[in-house]
Amino acid sequence: NLDASMLENVDVDQLKASYLPEGLRGANVTLEDLHRLLESKCRRANKQPVNATALSKAIETAGGKLVECLSGLANLTEIQAEIAEASPKGDLDVVFEKYCLRMPRAKACLKDFNDALLPCLNSEERAHNTVLQRIADRLLEFICYKNGDQIALFIAEQGPECLEQSREGIANCLNSTFGGYLPKQLTADWTNGEGLPELVLGPRQCVDLYDFETCTVQLLERCEVITPSNIVESMFRYVRRESSCQASIDKAMAQRRTALPLVAAKEGAAGLATSAWTLGSLLLLAGALARL
Ligand SMILES: *[C@@H]1O[C@H](CO)[C@@H](O)[C@H](O)[C@H]1NC(C)=O
Ligand SMILES: *[C@@H]1O[C@H](CO)[C@@H](O)[C@H](O)[C@H]1NC(C)=O
Ligand SMILES: *[C@@H]1O[C@H](CO)[C@@H](O)[C@H](O)[C@H]1NC(C)=O
Ligand SMILES: *[C@@H]1O[C@H](CO)[C@@H](O)[C@H](O)[C@H]1NC(C)=O
Numbered sequence: 001n002l003d004a005s006m007l008e009n010v011d012v013d014q015l016k017a018s019y020l021p022e023g024l025r026g027a028n029v030t031l032e033d034l035h036r037l038l039e040s041k042c043r044r045a046n047k048q049p050v051n052a053t054a055l056s057k058a059i060e061t062a063g064g065k066l067v068e069c070l071s072g073l074a075n076l077t078e079i080q081a082e083i084a085e086a087s088p089k090g091d092l093d094v095v096f097e098k099y100c101l102r103m104p105r106a107k108a109c110l111k112d113f114n115d116a117l118l119p120c121l122n123s124e125e126r127a128h129n130t131v132l133q134r135i136a137d138r139l140l141e142f143i144c145y146k147n148g149d150q151i152a153l154f155i156a157e158q159g160p161e162c163l164e165q166s167r168e169g170i171a172n173c174l175n176s177t178f179g180g181y182l183p184k185q186l187t188a189d190w191t192n193g194e195g196l197p198e199l200v201l202g203p204r205q206c207v208d209l210y211d212f213e214t215c216t217v218q219l220l221e222r223c224e225v226i227t228p229s230n231i232v233e234s235m236f237r238y239v240r241r242e243s244s245c246q247a248s249i250d251k252a253m254a255q256r257r258t259a260l261p262l263v264a265a266k267e268g269a270a271g272l273a274t275s276a277w278t279l280g281s282l283l284l285l286a287g288a289l290a291r292l
Contacts (some may be wrong), residue, residue: 035060041196042120057120062116069109074100083155092156103144107137121199128200131243136240137202142235150231155225155226158266173215177208207252211242227235 038056082095114133120265121129154160163170181197201209213236220229240246 007079007160037196038120045122045125045255050119059116059120062113066109066113070106071108073109074099079197087156093148094150096144096152098146100144100176102281103140107140110136125199131201134241135239140238142238150235154228154231157231158223158225159228161233162220162223162225162228165223166216169219170216171222172213173219177212201243201245202247203251206243206248210240210252 035056039052040057042050042052042055042059070156079095079099086092086095111133114129118126118129208260213233217229217236218234220232240249
C-alpha cells in the first residue's frame with residue numbers, strides 16, 4: 001500500500017525522542033491506533049451520521065499524496081548536499097531561489113491535504129481553519145521572502161548550529177508551553193478520541209505560542225551569533241501579525257504584570273483545545289532545520 005508505506009517512511013523517531021514528553025516517548029502508537037483516532041475524530045466532528053471510515057481513509061490517502069508531493073519538490077539529503085557545496089562559494093541564494101520557485105506547488109499540495117481534512121473538523125475548527133491556512137502560507141512566504149534571502153542568511157550565520165545547540169532547551173520550551181495539550185500517557189480513551197485537542201487558535205493557544213516564542217528567542221540569543229535569533233523572532237512576528245492573537249496576548253501580559261493569580265487557568269479549563277496543526281508544523285520545521 002503506497003500511502004501507508006509513505007507515512008511509515010517519515011522518520012518520527014528522532015522527533016519523538018527530542019520533543020515528546022517522557023510518558024509518551026516509549027508509547028507504541030500503531031498505525032491501527034491512528035486509524036481509530038482519525039475515524040473517531042471524523043465521527044465526532046459531524047452532528048449528522050457520516051461514513052467516518054471513508055472520510056478518514058480520504059485523509060490518509062491525502063496525507064500520502066502530500067508526502068509524495070513534498071518529497072518530489074525537495075529532497076532533504078539533496079538540499080543538504082547542495083547547501084554544503086554552495087555555501088563556501090557564497091551561492092546559497094541560488095539554491096534557495098531554485099526551491100522557492102517551487103513554493104506555489106507546495107502550497108497547492110498543502111491545500112489539497114487541508115481540503116481532505118475539512119470534513120473531519122468540527123464547526124469551531126472549521127472557523128479557525130482559514131486563519132491557520134493563512135498562517136501556514138505566511139510561514140512559507142517568510143521562508144521564501146526575496147527568494148530565500150532570509151533562510152540563506154540564517155544558514156550562513158550559523159543558524160543550524162545555533163538550533164542544534166539549543167535543541168534541548170527548545171524541547172523544554174515546548175514542554176512548558178504546549179506540554180499540557182498532550183496526555184501524560186497514551187490511554188485507550190485517548191485513541192478513542194476523548195480529549196483529543198482541537199485544531200483551533202484561540203486565546204489560550206495564542207498566549208502559549210507567544211510564551212513559546214519568548215522562551216525560544218531567549219535561548220537563541222545566547223548563541224555566538226545573534227542573527228539566527230533575530231530571524232526566528234521576525235518569523236514569529238510575521239506569523240503573529242497574520243493571526244488575531246495580539247489582543248489575547250496583550251491582555252495576558254497585562255494580567256501577568258499586575259501579578260494577579262492566573263485567571264487564565266479557568267479559561268484554560270474550557271479549552272483543552274490546541275492548534276495541534278501549528279504545533280505539528282513547528283515540530284516539523286524544527287526537525288527539518290535541525291537536520292540541515
Ligand atoms: C513498545 O514496544 C517495544 C518493542 O516492541 C517494547 O519493548 C516496549 O515495552 C513497548 N512499550 C510500551 C509502552 O508498550
Ligand atoms: C463507508 O465507506 C467505506 C469505504 O469507502 C465503504 O467500504 C463502506 O461500505 C461505507 N459504509 C457505509 C455504511 O456506507
Ligand atoms: C533523496 O536523494 C538521495 C540522494 O540522491 C536518494 O538516495 C534518496 O532516495 C532520495 N530520497 C527520496 C525520498 O527521494
Ligand atoms: C515537562 O513539564 C512538566 C511540568 O510542567 C514536568 O513535570 C516534566 O518533567 C517536563 N518534562 C520534561 C521532559 O522536561
